[in-house]
Amino acid sequence: MKLLEDRIRKDGVIREGNVLKVDSFLNHQMDIELFREIGKEFKRRFADVEINKILTIEASGIGIACVAAEYFGVPVVFAKKNKTKNIAGDVYTTRVESFTHGRVFDIIVSKQFLGKGDKVLLIDDFLANGKALEGLAELVHEAGAELAGAGIVIEKGFQRGGDAIRAKGIRLESLAIVESMDEKTGTIVFRENN
Amino acid sequence: MKLLEDRIRKDGVIREGNVLKVDSFLNHQMDIELFREIGKEFKRRFADVEINKILTIEASGIGIACVAAEYFGVPVVFAKKNKTKNIAGDVYTTRVESFTHGRVFDIIVSKQFLGKGDKVLLIDDFLANGKALEGLAELVHEAGAELAGAGIVIEKGFQRGGDAIRAKGIRLESLAIVESMDEKTGTIVFRENN
DSSP: OHHHHHHHHHHOEEETTTEEEOTTTTSSEEOHHHHHHHHHHHHHHTTTSOOSEEEEETTTHHHHHHHHHHHHTOOEEEEEEEOSSOOOTTEEEEEEEETTTTEEEEEEEEGGGSOTTOEEEEEEEEESSOHHHHHHHHHHHHTTOEEEEEEEEEEETTSSHHHHHHHTTOOEEEEEEEEEEOTTTOOEEEOOOO | OHHHHHHHHHHOEEETTTEEEOTTTTSSEEOHHHHHHHHHHHHHHTTTSOOSEEEEETTTHHHHHHHHHHHHTOOEEEEEEEOSSOOOTTEEEEEEEETTTTEEEEEEEEGGGSOTTOEEEEEEEEESSOHHHHHHHHHHHHTTOEEEEEEEEEEETTSSHHHHHHHTTOOEEEEEEEEEEOTTTOOEEEOOOO
8 A cells, every 4th residue: 555655654763673663654643634644544455344343453553444344334343451360151262462561461352242143353453473363363263253354554565473373264454564673774675566 | 321221231241249241342342433433422421631641451442442532633642551570660650459259450651651740531431439540640640741531431339439539529420331141131320421
């Protein structure tokens, strides 16, 4: 998605350790006009797929998922991150390892809001090692729902997540795939992508 | 807002201890069609006010704020909840006491995304004791920005938050104000409200 790649080049900041900061428009301050274009593009890419629910994870996936949902005409459910161990029996839960935050947490979704017959599109802002997305896919599986695919705004193509998700046969659409980035020159190379 | 009050009566669940669960349409599963109506109503109520930024707090405020922002044509910034004590110098921060979760946490916003000249509308899903909203107002004050007002989806009118916010001279628009609710009969009384 050229608009998005241009924006990442313009406003993204590369930091040591392959960190790409896009918090001026994607995940702290949020450019809602851009979110609308992102939502339209997700709808275009998944136009052939039946979807009746979008599942995302708190916090930074929520805004993108909600604006995208307007183009799909479906509700959004967000998985909650839970640091406690007291999980009631009325939720689906799985464990996710976060490299960014260096900790393990449970993600949970109420059984009321995900189940058999649901055709679920996963949406998130970033895909790096893929643990969060794998966790969401696991919740869909636990619920007996159908996983229609996953839409990601920025995939770090040089990390293992994208390949791992694709290897599971999950249809993955990443709107921008960063192939490599150079902290010193500020150069970002994107993968040719639809 | 009648549509919202009707929805709360239909799908809200009253629990012991004055808990009102609306997680089937507002803060776990999110009805995006309803969010659009909420967004339009916030715009109608704040039509006379100049606003160039919406500020909310993770997680459940984000979806409502993003959809509302489409009607205002402004970006959204969300304050992050931080449980660590390592706050860098490039953020505004204040402490918030959560009665629901029985703990104290810091909320933070990057100084990059809030500052002099900003005319800020606060948006959140719930107002009960008002601590989160007071925290957001404090961040706006720290940043030297102007607080245009606060838009709340559901105010618990029998708790102190709404009065405390109004007493500070903050323009507060709550789309539904619960005056009282009865767990045994399932009755909810709303305050007459625009």
